[in-house]
Amino acid sequence: MNLDFTYQNPTTIYFGKTALDNLSDELANYGETIMLAYGKGAIKKNGLYDQIVSILKEDGKNIVELSGIMANPTYEKVVEGAKLVRDNNVDLILAVGGGSVIDCAKAISVSAYCEGDAWTRYWIKFEPVDNKIVSVASILTLAGTGSEMNGGSVITNNDVKLKMGRIFPSNVSPKFSILNPEYTFTLPKYQMVSGIFDMMSHLMEAYFSGEDDVTSDYMIEGLLRSIINSAKIAVKDLKDYEARSNLMWSSTLAMNPIMGLSKTQDWEVHMIEHQLGAYTDCAHGMGLAAISLPYYRYIYKFGLDKFVRFAKEVWRVDETGKTKEAVALEGIAALESFIKECGIVTSIKELGATEEMLPLIANSTVLLSGGYKALTAEEILEILKTAYAAV
Amino acid sequence: MNLDFTYQNPTTIYFGKTALDNLSDELANYGETIMLAYGKGAIKKNGLYDQIVSILKEDGKNIVELSGIMANPTYEKVVEGAKLVRDNNVDLILAVGGGSVIDCAKAISVSAYCEGDAWTRYWIKFEPVDNKIVSVASILTLAGTGSEMNGGSVITNNDVKLKMGRIFPSNVSPKFSILNPEYTFTLPKYQMVSGIFDMMSHLMEAYFSGEDDVTSDYMIEGLLRSIINSAKIAVKDLKDYEARSNLMWSSTLAMNPIMGLSKTQDWEVHMIEHQLGAYTDCAHGMGLAAISLPYYRYIYKFGLDKFVRFAKEVWRVDETGKTKEAVALEGIAALESFIKECGIVTSIKELGATEEMLPLIANSTVLLSGGYKALTAEEILEILKTAYAAV
Numbered sequence: 001m002n003l004d005f006t007y008q009n010p011t012t013i014y015f016g017k018t019a020l021d022n023l024s025d026e027l028a029n030y031g032e033t034i035m036l037a038y039g040k041g042a043i044k045k046n047g048l049y050d051q052i053v054s055i056l057k058e059d060g061k062n063i064v065e066l067s068g069i070m071a072n073p074t075y076e077k078v079v080e081g082a083k084l085v086r087d088n089n090v091d092l093i094l095a096v097g098g099g100s101v102i103d104c105a106k107a108i109s110v111s112a113y114c115e116g117d118a119w120t121r122y123w124i125k126f127e128p129v130d131n132k133i134v135s136v137a138s139i140l141t142l143a144g145t146g147s148e149m150n151g152g153s154v155i156t157n158n159d160v161k162l163k164m165g166r167i168f169p170s171n172v173s174p175k176f177s178i179l180n181p182e183y184t185f186t187l188p189k190y191q192m193v194s195g196i197f198d199m200m201s202h203l204m205e206a207y208f209s210g211e212d213d214v215t216s217d218y219m220i221e222g223l224l225r226s227i228i229n230s231a232k233i234a235v236k237d238l239k240d241y242e243a244r245s246n247l248m249w250s251s252t253l254a255m256n257p258i259m260g261l262s263k264t265q266d267w268e269v270h271m272i273e274h275q276l277g278a279y280t281d282c283a284h285g286m287g288l289a290a291i292s293l294p295y296y297r298y299i300y301k302f303g304l305d306k307f308v309r310f311a312k313e314v315w316r317v318d319e320t321g322k323t324k325e326a327v328a329l330e331g332i333a334a335l336e337s338f339i340k341e342c343g344i345v346t347s348i349k350e351l352g353a354t355e356e357m358l359p360l361i362a363n364s365t366v367l368l369s370g371g372y373k374a375l376t377a378e379e380i381l382e383i384l385k386t387a388y389a390a391v
Numbered sequence: 392m393n394l395d396f397t398y399q400n401p402t403t404i405y406f407g408k409t410a411l412d413n414l415s416d417e418l419a420n421y422g423e424t425i426m427l428a429y430g431k432g433a434i435k436k437n438g439l440y441d442q443i444v445s446i447l448k449e450d451g452k453n454i455v456e457l458s459g460i461m462a463n464p465t466y467e468k469v470v471e472g473a474k475l476v477r478d479n480n481v482d483l484i485l486a487v488g489g490g491s492v493i494d495c496a497k498a499i500s501v502s503a504y505c506e507g508d509a510w511t512r513y514w515i516k517f518e519p520v521d522n523k524i525v526s527v528a529s530i531l532t533l534a535g536t537g538s539e540m541n542g543g544s545v546i547t548n549n550d551v552k553l554k555m556g557r558i559f560p561s562n563v564s565p566k567f568s569i570l571n572p573e574y575t576f577t578l579p580k581y582q583m584v585s586g587i588f589d590m591m592s593h594l595m596e597a598y599f600s601g602e603d604d605v606t607s608d609y610m611i612e613g614l615l616r617s618i619i620n621s622a623k624i625a626v627k628d629l630k631d632y633e634a635r636s637n638l639m640w641s642s643t644l645a646m647n648p649i650m651g652l653s654k655t656q657d658w659e660v661h662m663i664e665h666q667l668g669a670y671t672d673c674a675h676g677m678g679l680a681a682i683s684l685p686y687y688r689y690i691y692k693f694g695l696d697k698f699v700r701f702a703k704e705v706w707r708v709d710e711t712g713k714t715k716e717a718v719a720l721e722g723i724a725a726l727e728s729f730i731k732e733c734g735i736v737t738s739i740k741e742l743g744a745t746e747e748m749l750p751l752i753a754n755s756t757v758l759l760s761g762g763y764k765a766l767t768a769e770e771i772l773e774i775l776k777t778a779y780a781a782v
Contacts, residue, residue: 002636004407009400015652016395215617215637215644222613226606245393246606249652253606258649261406261640 002214002262009256011149012176015249019178020051020139026176027059030135031091035084037066037105038096043141046186052096052139064088066108069097072277072284073104075119075157081108082118085134095138095174098195099145099154099284102138106153106172109134119157123164129172138177142187143248144195144285146202146255148177156278162364163274167257179252181245185238192238193342194285196231196247199254200224201288205267206260207310208296208303209370214262221313223259226250228314228338235342266371269295272380275361280352286345293336293346294386298379300328303372307331347390358384393605393653400647402540403567406640410569411442411530417567418450421526422482426475428457428496429487434532437577443487443530455479457499460488463668463675464495466510466548472499473509476525486529486565489586490536490545490675493529497544497563500525510548514555520563529568533578534639535586535676537593537646539568547669552755554665558648570643572636576629583629584733585676587622587638590645591615592679596658597651598701599687599694600761605653612704614650617641619705619729626733657762660686663771666752671743677736684727684737685777689770691719694763698722739778749775 014022027034034056043049056063066081084090085108095105111118113132121127138148145152151168184192203220227250233243253259272295273287280287300307308324311317311331319327336346345351353361362381367374375383405413418425425447434440447454457472475481476499486496502509504523512518529539536543542559575583594611618641624634644650663686664678671678691698699715702708702722710718727737736742744752753772758765766774 002407002633004409006403006405006413008403012397012399014397016393018395022397212633213620213637214633215614215621215640218613218617218620219610219644220613222609222611223606226609229604229609230606242393242603242605245653246604249606253610253649258644262636 002212003264005261007257007261008170009149009173009258010170011173013149013179013252014176015179016245017180017182019180020055022176023052023055023178024059026137027056027061027092032060033062033064033088033091035064035066035081035088035090035093036096037069037081037093037101037108039067039069039098039101041067042186043096046183048096048139048141048183052094064090069101069104071100072156072163072281073100073107075155077104078107078111078118078155082112085112090134093134093136095136096141098140098142099147102136102140102147102174103145103153103155105136105138106147106151106168107155109136110168110172119155123155123157123166126166129168133172136172136174138174139183140177140179140248141183142191142195143184143251144198146199146252148174148179149252149256152255154274161278161360163278165270165274179248181241181248184244184248189235189238189343191283193231193235193344194283195251196227196285196342197289197339197344198285199247199251200227201269201285201292202255203259204292205269206263206265208306208372209264209266211305216260216263219259223250223253224314227254231338231342264370266368268368268371268375271366271368272361272383275365276348276351276353278364279357279361280348282348282351286351287348289339289344290346290348290351290387290390291383293332293339293390294383296332296335297329298383299371299373300332301325304328306372346387348384348387353384353388355388358388393603394655396652398648398652399561400540400564400649401561402564404540404570404643405567406570407636408571408573410571411446413567414443414446414569415450417528418447418452418483423451424453424455424479424482426455426457426472426479426481426484427487428460428472428484428492428499430458430460430489430492432458433577434487437574439487439530439532439574443485455481460492460495462491463547463554463672464491464498466546468495469498469502469509469546472496473503476503481525484525484527486527487532489531489533490538493527493531493538493565494536494544494546496527496529497538497542497559498546500527501559501563510546514546514548514557517557520559524563527563527565529565530574531568531570531639532574533582533586534575534642535589537590537643539565539570540643540647543646545665552669552751554669556661556665570639572632572639575635575639580626580629580734582674584622584626584735585674586642587618587676587733588680588730588735589676590638590642591618592660592676592683593645594650595683596660597654597656599697599763600655600657602696607651607654610650614641614644615705618645622729622733655761657759659759659762659766662757662759663752663774666756667739667742667744669755670748670752671739673739673742677742678739680730680735681737681739681742681778681781682774684723684730684781685774687723687726688720689774690762690764691723692716695719697763738781739775744775744779746779749779
């Protein structure tokens, strides 16, 4: 049964080599105080920081800086940013970086004027945001999370060892996002391929749900094939503009609600990875890949026809003379080969997990029921053990 | 070379069996005078008119009616609606119908307060809209044009025998659109299959351009496959909810700019059909189908690799032991078989064209250059002659 849905996504996307040329016109729509939020300084090395600061200054803006936003941004960092916003009466948070920086900016946006503890209200109790929201915009430098065109914000609270995600309504999404594929050229390959698996996982989390013949499934198959083809080119040549351009736009689409409409969706892989990340601080996409393989090999029999379709449509597995089971497993094997071809990590041990962590991760994972099999904490532990033993 | 682009699409979509439940909340955002714009009265037969009027009255709105909007809406009708808007100080134009009604509503929106002749300024000279715009919203009853989520408005001026299309910026797009697939159940099959080819044509117009490996191409292939599969079900059972639901959402996506980003795009088939429509008043999708077959059989050799890809990816033509040329032609033949299976017309004679009209249509067709072959009026005449002789 195709599910009813509501869709709205007002973010303006400026895409391509000339995308930054639109920044000045957009800034005219906001007040004079801009928070420039970024990570550990890569944008200072590649010159992007200087370009942006120069535009902000020419436009007569006051700049408030929030630097040092980490992968897996912490609630502590959100609190720091929220105070800066209040103290300086910030009019726009301009996030320059990947999903971590943009997610953190959104979290600051909803937290700055929140009464009470924002973590508890917005990431634990999922309360609607009833306070003033500060506008967010982004300049993307890492393709993966799709945060540049959605309301998602994943925050880690180290005090309680929880990494929690929330999709806020579209008024929290970036007002505009600037996407120039060339900004991703200087990114280390490790982070690029982590982002590639992240986008694929977003699509598979939506795909592996429901027994229906839904338009979204066909869209997802097409987008997965685009990602796979471009990834194979980009891992050989990090500066192939066409491949990086396709990957950047694919990542925006992959985590845009438009790709999974009418479907229940799964998202259990993300729930497990969030807790793996809370314990290990691993790269998100790497964690997703390491968990996906044992997870899909465990649940495929509960959604066999869809895994057969995945094998045929995405990986073009020839089904002649094979059982459904064999075709489904061949599809997952093709996914594994692709993961290895890209140099994506498949062992959570390699990502920093220890044997002692596994039950802690399993027991703190949020359990969902939208996929083909609702898991127990015990089943998640078995999946984690397999991902730990993997090479 | 992937082209740079800007994308913004703020329309809110309410989709599914319960979609109309959102109308009242949305109406609260607008003033008290609502223009109810619709076609020739089908919505009075199926009860939708009464449902909507009842909601409008409960919400204390004043209703101004504009009925009788025709397929291929005329500029004369736009002028009539624009006067009604001014005379009654309309706050929102609520278009209930298919693309013709929604296109007409957008045209009224930009024309009501236009100084000078809106036809000349907005559909001939393509001037930017600098006057007050009246908000538009839609309740969709026919899947095809995608007008419910874009700024497109195609208007026919009978005085000069021109059918001209224009994509207005997103502030002219519907603020919200209500899409309940059940509203399409009572539509005659002729109109349903016309809409189906319209959505396919929108995708093919974008697809058949460029030699690059662009993400949009993969998305288009997926969406075409979804349309083809659902169409085959819907032509056998007009009330199959899943198939009609997929078709309705596919039509919205197919003519949404998000599907063709980074591509030059063709649109010559639409240009020829517009003039065919201006002379014959034929159903838009039927005209597109009748022109597409001879058009693609004429231009395929100029974009051979893409037509081979179309055959393989969309129609799953087996290329083993065949020339590229043979594979490409087999893909177009598969398209033709599908058209006939759906009962779509392939002869423009059957659509009302006469031999005398053909040179008039060819000479008044807008010539574009985004596809694989820029055509002359003489070449268009040959295509029209083939479409005229087709059975």
